[in-house]
Amino acid sequence: MSTNPGYHPESIEKKWQDRWEEKEVFHVKESDDRPKFYALIEFPYPSGQGLHVGHPRPYTALDVVARKRRMQGYNVLFPMGWDAFGLPTENYAIKNKIHPEKVTKQNVARFKAQLQSLGFSFDWSREINTTDPSYYKWTQWIFLKLFEKDLAYKQEIPINWCTSCKIGLSNEEVVQGSCERCGGEVVQKVKNQWMLKITEYAERLIKDLDEVDYIERVKTQQKNWIGKSEGMEIKFPIDGTEESLGVFTTRPDTLFGATYMVISPEHPLLNKLQNQIKNFDEVHQYQHEAAKKSDFERSELIKEKTGVELKGIKAINPASKEEMTVWISDYVLMTYGTGAIMAVPGHDSRDWEFARKFNLPIKEVVKGGDITKEAFTDVDQGILINSDFINGLKPQEAIERISDWLAEQKLGEKKVNYKLRDWVFSRQRYWGEPIPLVYCKDCGWVPVPEKELPLELPKVENYEPTDDGESPLANIEEWVKTPCPSCGKEGRRETDTMPQWAGSSWYYLRYMDPNNDEALASKERLDYWLPVDWYNGGMEHTTLHLLYSRFWHKFLYDVNVVPTKEPYYKRTSHGMILGENNEKMSKSKGNVINPDEIIEEFGADTLRVYEMFIGDFEKSVPWSQNGVKGCRRFLDRVWKVQDLLVEGEDFSNELEVKMHQTIKKVSDDYESLKYNTGIAALMTLINEFYDLGRVTKGEFKTFLLLLNPVAPHITEELWEILGHREGIVEQHWPIWNEDKTVDKFIEIAVQVNGKVRGKVKIQPEADKESVEKIVKEAEGIKEYLENREIVKEIYVPGRIYNIVVKG
Structure with a gap:
């Protein structure tokens, strides 16, 4: 009788999350002689709604790769932070009369708790936040360098103006003449705007795509946007x-x-x-x-x-x-x-x-x-x-x-x-990085001295947009009036703030050295980590964000801050997870799935397995609650494999080929975004375990190593139950033997009087006499031959064995 207590994720997942953080398992150091691997995901905007089940899909995908690469001997940086300036938080703050700084802290805390509950192997010691003055000090510093090189200039241009949000919008934010966010009327309005001269880099932004490993549709989108x-x-x-x-x-x-x-x-x-x-x-x-x-x-x-x-x-x-x-x-x-x-x-x-x-x-x-x-x-x-x-x-x-x-x-x-136009960089709103420039009637626009950065966003009670289209900062006279940094006469600060794109254009650099007060990151760390080895994000960001980020990086390369021409070597993209009604998840449609509820009912590992198994990673797919339940049943079966264990560190003769085939399949699929077929191979292997009725410890340990990147908590717990003191994260990734991936046996059908009555496994080179013996002793075939006269036997080598009987 089994003494297996059953699989209870609620009792093991928090245990392993706490242990990983206590031991700083995923905290990375540069003083390491292993090859480096920098895995990057697009950091989220921490909205008030928290995560929905679409967010974990790309995070899990890169977490799978990061965990696998650590086991393969790489020094892995896999960081996380918050893209926290911007309009949604400000609008929420205005509506609910809560300061956007407070709203941001609440949202970040909720997002972080949700992400930690999913067991991602982020290096939380490198967490960044674009609204932190120690971060946006360097956003402002980059802007001043652009200004110094005449790549930032002011110009009167017509912009899309939302009469409700009272803000300029990009073309992509206007739908049928209305604001995408609020539905308000959009008109053309001439505004004096700060512009960044991205057009100076248009040719290089096209040409250097030849030097990176981006999926083709991403390259095409970039080229089409530049036009x-x-x-x-x-x-x-x-x-x-x-x-x-x-x-x-x-x-x-x-x-x-x-x-x-x-x-x-x-x-x-x-x-x-x-x-x-x-x-x-x-x-x-x-x-x-x-x-x-x-x-x-x-x-x-x-x-x-x-x-x-x-x-x-x-x-x-x-x-x-x-x-x-x-x-x-x-x-x-x-x-x-x-x-x-x-x-x-x-x-x-x-x-x-x-x-x-x-x-x-x-x-x-x-x-x-x-x-x-x-x-x-x-x-x-x-x-x-x-x-x-x-x-x-x-x-x-x-x-x-x-x-x-x-x-x-x-x-x-x-x-x-x-077709590319210069980047409109001004926003007439409060919740953004102040632009560190002072206007003087005698000197024109003068930069705030570097030693005075960051120019902090003033603490104000009223941050609502103005009716005349000016930034709320324009109403704070004591902040606006300031001596000219050049001549000392009275000047006025720029009151427009930077767009949300600013902080997200260089965040990957700050992860390398998040606490540096002297530079955005040290030369040594930039030399060590650049370029980002693998960057995954949504297709909706493969034009503007990716283009802006590449532009800033090329500029920083030109001024000898970074050592590479391109920020990211590899870029992939994922499809959305839709609601069960096959529509985009939204509160208004009532089809949003909260990951907290899935974790509470099924466990974080079930959610992770399901999000990787749901379908082609690069395509959008609808959510299925039945699919979630199926993945939980799979993990229950994994847990119960303990009941089949027999001694032995080697692979059994019956499973040796299957084990090597699975190692190869899973290893390749994790690297080529084919997570669904990799997990399917593991599900097939579990079926083989149960069909055979026994599993050696060596086979089960290999299985756990292969499943670990997708389901880290259950595999760590089972690894510990097997008697290991060191965690799976400290183990080596399995290696397959190519010679042993070739099956020594083939399966052929057996027909009796024209009907298939079973299948048998034979060696491909077996002669008819050998096959005949196997067929006539096979369970399921013998009953059709008992007490019957065999009239004829025909063997088609490697394909089928036919028997004709009387009676």
């Missing part, structure tokens, strides 16, 4: 004036097909030629309406085109010398190219739709290919027609010929254009 285009910038003279319109195009060969021009509603030419524009009131009204739309809405392909002709203004086509009408339309953006386009409606879908609506001329200049309603970009299709001296040429030849001609005539020049 490099090579083409010509062509001058279109405005008839009767000294002005001209510059237009960037990748297809100068279609110049003879340009029949009208369109400029952005924000184009500076409108003000310059206001007196010549006969319908300026109508134009001004259109500008006002366009200001209510975000760039994202304006650039949507599937929408009705609108516009106003600039009456009294004509442009001249530099190739055909024909007059062209000039229009304004909101589908042309000032933030891309020159803010003006030459419309070629014969070969561009949006131009075609606009021309049809306003009855404008459409001229075909490239014969061949499906070019009527689709943007025409394939330079290998067609022949030029109706195009004077480039008639009869293929597009690529025509591009070269007309580009040379435009350059000779000083009507155009070759240009490389990027």
Whole structure:
């Protein structure tokens, strides 16, 4: 009778979590001769709702790799911290009248307790928080270095302004003209903003992707966001004036097909030629309406085109010398190219739709290919027609010929254009890093001296946004007024704060040396740990966050702070965990699963196993409570293997091949994001244990080592029950023998009178006589042969054994 007390995670998980922290098992030191491995996950925003079950998926995945690498002899840094500045906390604080600093402390405490309950092998001694002055001192320091190198500048630009949140929004935060966060109306507003010149790094941000191991779709997203285009910038003279319109195009060969021009509603030419524009009131009204739309809405392909002709203004086509009408339309953006386009409606879908609506001329200049309603970009299709001296040429030849001609005539020049725009860095809110600059009427913008950093966020009672769009800090006169650091006269501090992206653009560096007061991290530690070996995060962050972070790192490389050109060597991404209704988890949909409840009912190891077993790690998958229960049953079976134990450190003959196959499979799958199939292999091995009815201690110990990265608590407890004083974390990862991964036996079906009656295992090279003996002695087959005359036996080597009997 078994004396096994059963699996009770509630009694073992806290025990092991406390023991790991007491012994500082995961606290890493640089003075180590083992190879280093830096595993990084995106640090969370500690919201008031706490974790939901989607958060542990990427954390568990990298924890699996970190634990495995430690057992393989690596010195592993696996840190955690908090991306805690930003709008959600501030909005919550305003709504509930609790200071955002207090809200942040409460949220961090809750998040940390939840993460610790899941048993992640984080080095908590290196915990960081972007709202800590000792941290944002160095965020401010980096900004001052950017300012010093003329990469930070102030400029009046139109921004998406939420009338409710009273804050500028990125294009991605505007959905159908409303704020993604609050649903409030979004309008275009001109603000004087601090900008970071990320465009200076556009080419390097593309080129250096060749040097890193990012999954291909991440590289593609980065390249698409930067949007490099090579083409010509062509001058279109405005008839009767000294002005001209510059237009960037990748297809100068279609110049003879340009029949009208369109400029952005924000184009500076409108003000310059206001007196010549006969319908300026109508134009001004259109500008006002366009200001209510975000760039994202304006650039949507599937929408009705609108516009106003600039009456009294004509442009001249530099190739055909024909007059062209000039229009304004909101589908042309000032933030891309020159803010003006030459419309070629014969070969561009949006131009075609606009021309049809306003009855404008459409001229075909490239014969061949499906070019009527689709943007025409394939330079290998067609022949030029109706195009004077480039008639009869293929597009690529025509591009070269007309580009040379435009350059000779000083009507155009070759240009490389990027869709990427400089980074809008200002936020007119309280809960963010103060920008360490002082404005002086005599000296202009002057940096706060480095020795005075951090410039701390003042403690205030009123942190609500202002109605005039200025930061709440602007109302604190005693903080705003300060002597100019350069001349000593009265100056005024910058009252805008930094965006949430600021603190998250360099956090991986601070983990290397979180308590350093003299530098963001010491040279020795930066040299030791960089680059990050493996960085995992959501696909939603593979454009902006990843781009901003790479930009800051390259800048720090240029000023000799970091030793590598790229921050992260490897980047992977995970899919979301959806609700059981297959929709994104949200409070409003009532489908959020709290991990605390899963841990309480099933245990942290069950949650960890389920999140890795749920499906393809890179794809979104729906939650399944039945799946959770299945993973708990698996761990119950693991626990009860104790009842099958027999002495012996070696693998048995029956399981030797399976053991080596499983070691290889699990080792490979943990490294290639195939956690689900790795766990499936362990489940299959457990079935083999039970089918055989006995397991050697050597086999069970190997199994526990393989399962440990996914289910660390139960495996540590069983390891201790087996009599080991040192924990699993101090053991070596199993190694497979390739020769022993090849099965010595194959399984063939046995048919009796045409029906499969069983299967037998044989050696592949066995002759018919040997197979016949095995078949006739096999349980499950003998009963069909007893007291029957065998008429015929046919053996198809390695596949099937057929027996025909009478009676």
